[in-house]
Amino acid sequence: MTSRGRWPLGVFLCLLGPALAAASGGPSLEAAIDRAVNLTAPRVVQLRYFGAGGDALGAAAAPVTGYALDDHWVVTSTYALAETPAGILCRFADGRQKQAELVSRDVSRQVALLRLEGAGEATPTPPTGRDGLVGETAIALGRVYSADNVNLTVGVVSAVGRLGGRAVQTDALASPVNYGGPLVALDGVLLGVIVPLAPPGQSGVDLYDSGVGFAVPVESIAARLPRMAAGETIRSGLLGVTLPNEDPLREPPTLSAVTKAGPAASAGLQAGDMVLSLAGVATPTVWELRRVTSGLDAGDEVAVVVRRDADLPPRTLQLTLGEAPPEVAPEVQLPLIETKKPDEP
Structure with a gap:
């Protein structure tokens, strides 16, 4: 408390x-x-990561925050978890401390799942x-x-x-x-x-x-928790198409090109197809198609509705998203002593 x-x-x-x-x-x-x-405070925990990247267990970096799902599982962000720490120490609001291990990351949403010592076969509480x-x-x-x-x-x-x-x-x-x-x-x-x-x-x-x-x-x-608890890394989805970029807020998503052997090509999409909807969401513009795609995960199976010929009715195809290449995140260095407030020098 x-x-x-x-x-x-x-x-x-x-x-x-x-x-x-x-x-x-x-x-x-x-x-x-x-x-x-x-x-809420009883569920807010303090985390310390030791020996990131497999270095010898040593000085802890500045602490970060986690949210306890229960006594055995904690969710946190992937901040400071670009590499897997050699050790993690979790301190609860009541002073209890437990060692933890990184189980998985949702790279798309930058969420990480930690399992605490003594969890055994317990599954995380959503x-x-x-x-x-x-x-x-x-x-x-x-x-x-x-x-x-x-x-x-x-x-x-x-x-x-x-x-x-x-x-x-x-x-x-x-x-x-x-x-x-x-x-x-x-x-x-x-x-x-x-x-x-x-x-x-x-x-x-x-x-x-x-x-x-x-x-x-x-x-x-909650929807991705079972997959993460099983150790699955969740990544952003990829269509495998090239879209026009002259006026993405107003231009319809007519495919300029389709990557050979990519997810879209494997589903039967072709250059010149106009995507009317993806995963049940209307996509009237290039921007909207990109927005919908960014919320989907690699491996998701979705319906895509396309118009290929103005004189024919739209067709619905089933598509399994591929894995988007990771973004190169700006390098962030954590201080090794104490954390200063953001507005301090």
Whole structure:
């Protein structure tokens, strides 16, 4: 549990927008945040990774945050997990400590699953929560500055279904101090797990000062949990097509080319086909097709509806997505001593 009343040193609160505070009644908002934090804090754990990349077990990097599904399994972000650590130490809110191991990663959503010592044959408990509502208060929690207290930022849910449906967007500040921690609503219900997702070519850390942060929705994590618990690495899906790029927001997705022996070609798609829908979602523009594809995983079997001849009815083909090449993420170095607040030099 956290010590509450007034937030202790090391816990910082960002209430974004005087209108939000005024509309919420000031002190009553603070009390509601207190209740939400106290409901969630017991599941917020501190993680330390040792000897990344198989180096000798040595000095720990700065701590990161995780969210305990139960006493045996923890979800976190893939931040600082580009390589597999030689050792992981998980500290619970009540002071208990357990060793852990990295079981799998969802590379597309930047979520990682850890199994704690003593788990045996226990399977992870799926997270419960709900979808975020645009405009509602969102609280981002971490356990980095102190193992005994949570750090938090507060904002609102800015958008849902972002990045191909992979993320809920918030202006509660998201950074290495809460990556892997929960994003919760004012009633304490879980909305998602905070991750360093970003549009292509950027990193989540790059977006910190812009008030843009992302969390993977609860349902997305729960749906992939059995595969991750079995050790499967989940990667982004690939169609294997070339699309026009002159005006992606308005241009229809007529295929410029189809990769030989790729997923689309194997499904029977041809250059010149116009994709009307993918996985049951209409794709009127190039941008929309790219958005839908980015939310699908390698190995997903989906229906694709195409128009090949204007004089003939559309045809439906079955397609199994291939594996997209990994993006080259910006190199991030973790400090080896203590973590500073993001606004400190």
